[in-house]
Amino acid sequence: MSDGLVIEAHALTKRYGKFPAVDNLNLRVGAGRITGFLGRNGPGKSSTIKMLLGISRPSSGGALVLGRNISDARQCRDSRRHIAFVGEDKQTYAYMTVGQMIAFTRSFYEDWDVGREQRLLRRFELPVERKVKALSKGMRTKLALLLAFARIPRLLILDEPSEGLDPVTIEELLQAMVATAAEGTSVFFSSHQIAEVERIADHVCIVDHGRLVADTSLDEIRQQYRQLTFGFSGELPNVEFTGDGIESVRIEGRQITVMATRNAEAIIERARCLGAASVETTPVTLRELFLATVKGDSPDALV
Amino acid sequence: MIFVLNPSSGQPLYLQLTQQVRHAIATGVLKPGDSLPGIRTLAQQLVISPNTVVKAYSDLEHEGLVDLRHGSGAFVSGRRVKKSHAERIRRAQALVKALVEQLQNEGFSEDEIQGLMEAELFYSVADRKR
Numbered sequence: 345m346s347d348g349l350v351i352e353a354h355a356l357t358k359r360y361g362k363f364p365a366v367d368n369l370n371l372r373v374g375a376g377r378i379t380g381f382l383g384r385n386g387p388g389k390s391s392t393i394k395m396l397l398g399i400s401r402p403s404s405g406g407a408l409v410l411g412r413n414i415s416d417a418r419q420c421r422d423s424r425r426h427i428a429f430v431g432e433d434k435q436t437y438a439y440m441t442v443g444q445m446i447a448f449t450r451s452f453y454e455d456w457d458v459g460r461e462q463r464l465l466r467r468f469e470l471p472v473e474r475k476v477k478a479l480s481k482g483m484r485t486k487l488a489l490l491l492a493f494a495r496i497p498r499l500l501i502l503d504e505p506s507e508g509l510d511p512v513t514i515e516e517l518l519q520a521m522v523a524t525a526a527e528g529t530s531v532f533f534s535s536h537q538i539a540e541v542e543r544i545a546d547h548v549c550i551v552d553h554g555r556l557v558a559d560t561s562l563d564e565i566r567q568q569y570r571q572l573t574f575g576f577s578g579e580l581p582n583v584e585f586t587g588d589g590i591e592s593v594r595i596e597g598r599q600i601t602v603m604a605t606r607n608a609e610a611i612i613e614r615a616r617c618l619g620a621a622s623v624e625t626t627p628v629t630l631r632e633l634f635l636a637t638v639k640g641d642s643p644d645a646l647v
Numbered sequence: 648m649i650f651v652l653n654p655s656s657g658q659p660l661y662l663q664l665t666q667q668v669r670h671a672i673a674t675g676v677l678k679p680g681d682s683l684p685g686i687r688t689l690a691q692q693l694v695i696s697p698n699t700v701v702k703a704y705s706d707l708e709h710e711g712l713v714d715l716r717h718g719s720g721a722f723v724s725g726r727r728v729k730k731s732h733a734e735r736i737r738r739a740q741a742l743v744k745a746l747v748e749q750l751q752n753e754g755f756s757e758d759e760i761q762g763l764m765e766a767e768l769f770y771s772v773a774d775r776k777r
Contacts, residue, residue: 378696525690543694546698624766631655
């Protein structure tokens with residue numbers, strides 16, 4: 345929809361002692377899209393999000409969020425007025441009732457939409473009179489989601505939003521995310537649930553060991569990425585199987601399997617010239633891409 | 648109109664959507680004047696990014712198959728789809744059906760057939776098979 349960037353991180357780094365949770369991360373998140381932020385369980389994704397929101401300070405590097413510098417307290421506060429956030433811990437004030445909590449939060453934001461608030465309240469069946477501390481975990485999560493989704497912010501950031509939710513609530517959550525995106529809000533959410541990212545995201549950023557290892561659109565994965573399996577009836581060709589678009593190569597017996605991120609046609613042509621007797625091509629799923637980029641510790645990329 | 652999208656297939660979701668609309672129009676399931684759900688409604692219903700619906704609808708509009716009316720959604724355009732086209736699609740369907748059935752009878756799995764089809768379609772590698 346728009347060409348601008350809502351998040352732009354340069355060499356963003358967060359160290360806990362000597363351990364780098366976020367390690368020279370360069371991240372660019374486009375406006376008007378749903379972007380999934382995938383990675384294994386670990387402190388990388390949450391640490392990144394906390395820095396982007398100004399909740400914690402980078403050890404080095406920096407970022408712009410909605411064009412404001414996260415290292416500048418005033419700019420950061422300014423950007424927060426246009427950002428809705430659902431965190432891992434989904435913090436709310438225990439001593440307030442659900443109704444008080446909603447009214448309290450409403451008073452802070454100009455982009456609050458009472459119609460949405462009421463619809464979400466009905467959909468989530470939240471008891472307005474009950475104290476927050478008496479809510480079940482699921483209810484508390486729904487309240488946190490309501491507080492974020494009642495607004496129409498420029499940017500919605502969610503940290504593992506589906507964590508601990510039942511399948512029905514996850515479905516409602518994803519629908520609410522999609523509806524918010526339809527209002528023009530840019531959505532950035534971290535997850536390790538590959539299937540939900542694959543369903544609703546336009547774009548995916550995969551991090552591993554605090555670094556960006558993949559940054560691509562879901563359509564590109566579907567259209568360009570292919571798993572190519574070449575079968576050889578005789579000896580395997582004694583050459584290095586590398587080239588433009590070849591992400592990884594695996595050899596088993598008389599078969600060579602290549603993950604191609606583009607150029608599948610040319611790669612097949614090359615395999616044919618090398619004497620491949622059979623060629624099979626299958627699409628690459630996000631799961632396969634995730635496993636290929638995140639594991640990445642088997643050094644068998646050479647013939 | 649019921650759409651079934653497969654997020655893990657090797658085809659962008661917006662293309663899956665345009666093909667299903669095109670097919671429904673060609674076979675008469677969707678008729679001129681019929682309305683398609685609004686962008687937000689369809690995105691929520693299918694739980695997909697609204698950008699996917701926007702892209703699909705704008706492609707269909709470029710093809711002249713649907714009219715987008717601001718605020719009131721999308722409508723199948725009055726332009727008549729040639730009957731011969733619908734007929735050709737039905738014939739092609741019959742051919743594909745016969746081929747798939749034959750391959751299944753020969754013991755190929757759905758995945759294998761799909762793999763073979765895709766290899767043919769994208770890269771026409773027929774001559775390399777033994």
